Amino acid sequence: MVNIRNLIWATSRQRILFICLFFLSVIVLAGLFAPLLAPHDPxxxxxxxxxxxxxxxxPLGTDHMGRCVLSRLLYGTRVSLSLALLIVSFCLLIGLVIGSLAGYAGGKLDSLIMRCCDAILAIPALILAISLIAIWGAGWKQMAIALIVVQSVYYARFIRGLVFNLKKQTFIVAARVSGTSPWRMIVRHIIPNLLPPLLTVVTLEIGWVIMDISALSFIGLGVQSPTPEWxxxxxxxxxxxxTHPRLMIAPGFIIFCMVALLNLLGEAFNDKKGLVRSFRKGGAR
Structure with missing residues (x-):
C-alpha cells in the first residue's frame, strides 16, 4: 500500500511539474516574442x-488612452519577469556570499551578521521596501534596489542555516582535514550542495517578487507610466x-497564473516539506 501510494504521488508530482513547465513556457515565450505577437504598439x-x-x-479591447490591452499585457510580461529575475539573481548572489561566510566561519562573525539580519527582519519586507523607495524616489531602479536590500536577508539566513548543517557532514570534515582552503571548500564542496534546495526556494521566490513588483507599481512607487507592467x-x-472591469481582470489574472504556477512548480521540486517553511520563518513578509 505504501509503495502504491508513493508511486501515485511521484506520478502526480511529475504530471504537475510538466503542466507547470508547459504553461510557464507559454507565458515566458509570449513575453520574449512580444514584438512579434503584439498586434499594436503598447x-x-x-x-x-x-x-x-x-x-x-x-482582442482584449483598449484602455482609457486607446492603447491595446493585449499588447501592453504581452510587453508587461517582459518587464515583470525581467525585473523579477534580476532581483532574485542579485538576492541569491548576495545571500550566497553573506550566508556562506556566516555559516562556515561561525563565531563572532556569524553572530554579527545574523544580528544585522535580525534588525532588518524586524520590519515587514514590503513596508521596509516602501520606506526605502520613499527616501530614494519612485522608479523601477529604486524599487529593484530596495527589494534586493530587503530580500537578500532571507537568502542569507536560509543559506547560513544550510551551510552550518552542511559543514558537519563527513565529506566536508574530510576535506578540511586534508588541508582544503576555506575559499576552495565553499566554492567546490558547499555551494554545489546548496543548489538543489535553492532551486525550490528561488522558484517560489520569483512568484513573491512578482507580487511585490506589482504591488509597488500599483501604488505608484515602481514601474512608471507609460511603461507596461502588470x-x-x-x-x-x-x-x-x-464600467470596464476587464482592464483590471486581464493583468490580475496573469499575475495569479504566474504566481500559482511558480508555487506549484516549487512544490513539485520540493522533496523535503520543511524546506519552504524554514525559509518563510526567516521573517514576516
Whole structure:
C-alpha cells in the first residue's frame, strides 16, 4: 500500500511539474516574442478608440488612452519577469556570499551578521521596501534596489542555516582535514550542495517578487507610466472597475497564473516539506 501510494504521488508530482513547465513556457515565450505577437504598439495613444471592447483588431479591447490591452499585457510580461529575475539573481548572489561566510566561519562573525539580519527582519519586507523607495524616489531602479536590500536577508539566513548543517557532514570534515582552503571548500564542496534546495526556494521566490513588483507599481512607487507592467496596468484600470472591469481582470489574472504556477512548480521540486517553511520563518513578509 505504501509503495502504491508513493508511486501515485511521484506520478502526480511529475504530471504537475510538466503542466507547470508547459504553461510557464507559454507565458515566458509570449513575453520574449512580444514584438512579434503584439498586434499594436503598447504605448501608442489613440483617444478615438479609448475603452473599446474586445474585437478582431483589439482582442482584449483598449484602455482609457486607446492603447491595446493585449499588447501592453504581452510587453508587461517582459518587464515583470525581467525585473523579477534580476532581483532574485542579485538576492541569491548576495545571500550566497553573506550566508556562506556566516555559516562556515561561525563565531563572532556569524553572530554579527545574523544580528544585522535580525534588525532588518524586524520590519515587514514590503513596508521596509516602501520606506526605502520613499527616501530614494519612485522608479523601477529604486524599487529593484530596495527589494534586493530587503530580500537578500532571507537568502542569507536560509543559506547560513544550510551551510552550518552542511559543514558537519563527513565529506566536508574530510576535506578540511586534508588541508582544503576555506575559499576552495565553499566554492567546490558547499555551494554545489546548496543548489538543489535553492532551486525550490528561488522558484517560489520569483512568484513573491512578482507580487511585490506589482504591488509597488500599483501604488505608484515602481514601474512608471507609460511603461507596461502588470501592477501599473491594474492601477490605471482601477478607475474604470465599475464600467470596464476587464482592464483590471486581464493583468490580475496573469499575475495569479504566474504566481500559482511558480508555487506549484516549487512544490513539485520540493522533496523535503520543511524546506519552504524554514525559509518563510526567516521573517514576516
Amino acid at each position: 504605448n501608442f495613444v489613440d483617444l478615438a478608440n479609448k475603452l473599446k471592447g474586445p474585437s478582431a483588431e483589439y 501592477g501599473a496596468m491594474i492601477n490605471e484600470g482601477k478607475s474604470f472597475i465599475g
